[in-house]
Amino acid sequence: MARVTQVRYPEQGYALIWFRGDRQLAGNPGQFVMVRGDWGNDPILGRAFSLVESGEEEAILVRVVGVGTRRLAELKPDDPLWVLGPSGHGFALPASDQNPVLVAGGVGIAPLYFLAKKIRETGGRATVLYGARNNRETPLAEEIEEFADLVVTTEDGSAGRRGLVTEPLAEILDDTSVARIVYSCGPEAMLEAVARACVDRQVECQIALESPMACGKGTCKGCAVLAADGRYRYVCSDGPVFESREIYKS
Amino acid sequence: MARVTQVRYPEQGYALIWFRGDRQLAGNPGQFVMVRGDWGNDPILGRAFSLVESGEEEAILVRVVGVGTRRLAELKPDDPLWVLGPSGHGFALPASDQNPVLVAGGVGIAPLYFLAKKIRETGGRATVLYGARNNRETPLAEEIEEFADLVVTTEDGSAGRRGLVTEPLAEILDDTSVARIVYSCGPEAMLEAVARACVDRQVECQIALESPMACGKGTCKGCAVLAADGRYRYVCSDGPVFESREIYKS
Amino acid sequence: MAVRLGPLELKNPIMVASGTFGYGVEYADVMDISAIGAISVKGISLEPRAGNPPPRICETPAGMINAIGLANIGYDAFVQTTLPRLRELGATVVVNLYGTSADEFAELAERFDSQEGIAALEVNISCPNVKAGGIHFGVRPEPAAAVTRAVRERTGLPVIVKLSPEAVNIAEVAKAAREAGADALSLINTIRGMSIDVETRRPRLGSVMGGMSGPAIRPLAVRLVYEVHKAVDVPLIGIGGISCLRDVLEFMMAGATAVQIGTANYTNPRTSLEILSDFEKYCLERGVTPAELVGTVKTN
Amino acid sequence: MAVRLGPLELKNPIMVASGTFGYGVEYADVMDISAIGAISVKGISLEPRAGNPPPRICETPAGMINAIGLANIGYDAFVQTTLPRLRELGATVVVNLYGTSADEFAELAERFDSQEGIAALEVNISCPNVKAGGIHFGVRPEPAAAVTRAVRERTGLPVIVKLSPEAVNIAEVAKAAREAGADALSLINTIRGMSIDVETRRPRLGSVMGGMSGPAIRPLAVRLVYEVHKAVDVPLIGIGGISCLRDVLEFMMAGATAVQIGTANYTNPRTSLEILSDFEKYCLERGVTPAELVGTVKTN
């Protein structure tokens, strides 16, 4: 059992939750934890969250969408937290000649924040394209600028460029003077568009998927997604990070 | 919907919860409220609590015994609280020539505290016999001394007299120089003993019963108790306060 | 917001379920009970019934179990004192009937037929909490049809038959009841469960078992509504664990034309009216009528 | 803490339920899986199965619905790679069998008969999530008996038959399975439910319906264990929404000799061991053996 150490609300409807367990999780960017509070039978399952930080501090970024995330966002320091993980396969870091472009949609920023930080620590610097509906849905934007180059797009133009995040992505990828690698996390429609943009230009692309989960450990077989080969992959154990070509037919 | 205004913990495992709704409940001693917090599906039913105060302030005293009472004890000021009531028939106040003896077992002190206060306000003064297992299970004992004569008994002798509360009761009732009326609330075995002591001496006795409740409004027919006449009474609508002879065969 | 269930037209599809709202009159001081789509009153038998030995209710995860045993004031008291009051209050009344034989059901139906201010009869062939009759009629098609037919022959009122989740094959029971003359079906009644106090080693209910209700049974109820809707052409009233607009929409999409709120009334007797107001907003905003929602779940 | 279920002796009565603990080996790094009374592994079929289209799970009040569709690695992979590892780890293994016909069940039983390190076979005649076979065998006595007999004839291993809450009459199915040679019965498997996403108007599961599990179904499971225990003289394994010592005691008092922990493993894979430790304390403090608890609920 872990305990909540700190909770911050970067925007209305988001909570950044730090916690500490008996041991350090030492998770990697793209890995996730299954998390549950002390709230009885409603809801009963844990919820999956990407690690935003891991090591000396463990943190997750929660966007409130339903009953579980609402309860998580209500946690206070010292509240108990059951944490399983870190689980799954994270992102493979870029090779030294690859310029990393991170494409986040909404709360998909969570694992990419961690990745951008790790890239900076290993001497690189990522370009982060961060798409959101509006300027109230860009948590961690300020913080990420400390170690990455940030381009924000919003659908209503209330922050950064107006439009979809795939537009600056296309521009960057069209400049073929440098080698790129793309990492993406966000809504499914966005992931598919990002994947297509990369396939078209033969750029490597790693995507982090979501799926309803029960065990988070490869055993319940609940988190299946249909892959490009017509077979199933399990997000928790085969992913959550996949080569985009493994999932989307080109 | 009401809001919690204050929570105090008179002892470990007890919570005294004040709340305020759109209107004053104006409840009477012995009446109860059905109470529920904003906690989703677990538990789903409200819980019944005797009013400890009502009017300018509304308060209940909660002893933590299960999931519902645990959640109630965790409430903080400003938390929402759904309150139905006040419901049921409360205690009939003593006639001017009746000396009131209030016999409380454990958390049964709740409605009797309110009653003792009301008696004081109407010019009388109650004798409160307060039985508990030990000195950590006597919430409101100090407070009640402000307006009533208090005799505490504990099973382990850690406070007041050692023994059962029915012992001082018998002594008081055996002194037939003054007319008495007994009011009691507490565990069933105690109520029955108190009732017997009163019947034996032909003293009027009003008892407040408990029963699992769903509606608290006389409609679900869930809170039945078997009465002396072999028929059922409904604690929420016929009670919770009954003449002891109505319930226990003599 | 009106909906039509065969001959029965309701001003809106949000009803309250039998046994969870008393006779309705008890709530007249806290809300306008005439605004509810219909009130299915506590099951009425020919004679008053005292009910089962206590404890009669206990709480379970996201639900409760009850073994009330159809405690009720009986036909005479109901028509003499309660029904006139319900008429006065302008409530839309569905009378939930309970008998121990087809004859008793028929007798009740005939007596109610001559009473004013009743919108429909709901035939409870699915109560798990009584020894005679009760659920046994609802488990198989033949007895269900027999009771339905007996009631149908003795009343001109719309007849709703209330189905049990313990039916061997609920679609067959539904079909049988429909063919025997039911105008609509309501489902589900409770499913039997049991809980034990492990300290005393006694069942937490005086009659050992009781009927489960509340959110815990909702997925079961939605499934059964969906199955019956696919199998039988008859208007349905969905019941089981409904506590908010989302739940109402779920039942309607599964195939229910109307719904009943049960256990949720205990925590808030105004639940039906609050949901109704959300439901009206929903229909307005989306430009749909209630009827347009029925059975619209896409399962291809 | 040992308990005996006919020919099957377990070191303690706390098992984990099929499908909720994988093949057991996945948890070897976080706990000592040999300490669990027995691990009922994910249902195994002759050939590997890919399972149902996603989404396969969704959460419901105090429970979940799953439609995994018995995705599994198949007999060969299981005996070649998983079983040896389980032996190495010292786990007590119950193999949960899934076939689409009595013949397939029998074939599996015969093949497993010659394998080392298997404590018992659990015959899953009650899975609601597959088109062929599955629950259909479990609904009525005759097919249940046929499958049990076919398995019984081809194996010397203890045979557990897993019952469905959707049985028309569970006591009759239990009796039939017992007479056909079952050494013990486990109950309950999931009961079918459905949930709809009202925004998209699609079922929240790819295969529309799925099996309900978790605390929500516990009262139903306790009731069925109690009923079967009263009706049939056969050791029972209680399953359904168990998450703590209290729940274990409840099932044992209702008539179960052992129990299986299912859905609760998802939130904490160590649930079985934590409950076991509480259970040992309970037995010690009260001076009872597990067997002395079985069927002790007082219902007079």
Ligand SMILES: Cc1cc2nc3c(=O)[nH]c(=O)nc-3n(C[C@H](O)[C@H](O)[C@H](O)COP(=O)(O)OP(=O)(O)OC[C@H]3O[C@@H](n4cnc5c(N)ncnc54)[C@H](O)[C@@H]3O)c2cc1C
């Ligand atoms: C690998 C992974 C990493 C994730 N990382 C994050 C993150 O860093 N921050 C964040 O805010 N969210 C993240 N999510 C999504 C998050 O798990 C869901 O938003 C959350 O489970 C919703 O729970 P709820 O009770 O609030 O919503 P409800 O809608 O009430 O949930 C009901 C059920 O649906 C499932 N569910 C609903 N939506 C999703 C979804 N999008 N993905 C998976 N399951 C879902 C839940 O598991 C739950 O069982 C991640 C999901 C996965 C699989």
Ligand SMILES: Cc1cc2nc3c(=O)[nH]c(=O)nc-3n(C[C@H](O)[C@H](O)[C@H](O)COP(=O)(O)OP(=O)(O)OC[C@H]3O[C@@H](n4cnc5c(N)ncnc54)[C@H](O)[C@@H]3O)c2cc1C
């Ligand atoms: C008229 C009345 C007045 C009451 N006044 C007080 C009070 O002032 N202070 C106080 O601490 N308690 C009081 N109680 C008892 C209180 O309602 C229960 O302790 C509480 O419901 C237990 O809830 P739980 O969820 O913590 O326990 P759980 O055991 O988890 O409850 C499960 C279910 O059992 C029912 N239940 C369990 N024990 C009791 C009981 N003793 N009485 C009634 N229902 C029970 C609950 O309603 C609930 O539905 C009163 C009860 C009644 C009927």
Ligand SMILES: Cc1cc2nc3c(=O)[nH]c(=O)nc-3n(C[C@H](O)[C@H](O)[C@H](O)COP(=O)(O)O)c2cc1C
């Ligand atoms: C305490 C109680 C009493 C009930 N009494 C009756 C009844 O008299 N007649 C009837 O047809 N159904 C009765 N029911 C069943 C409900 O009408 C409803 O079908 C069931 O509770 C499921 O709905 P819910 O989950 O919304 O409560 C009763 C239910 C409860 C909880």
Ligand SMILES: Cc1cc2nc3c(=O)[nH]c(=O)nc-3n(C[C@H](O)[C@H](O)[C@H](O)COP(=O)(O)O)c2cc1C
């Ligand atoms: C995701 C999932 C998969 C399951 N797979 C199987 C299975 O393969 N074979 C089987 O007999 N039961 C299977 N079950 C049923 C469980 O073993 C158990 O009977 C049921 O979940 C009830 O117990 P619970 O409420 O403790 O989960 C599965 C249950 C779940 C939730």
Ligand code: FES
């Ligand atoms: S969540 Fe259980 S297998 Fe992936």
Ligand code: FES
């Ligand atoms: S609690 Fe419903 S009738 Fe008393």
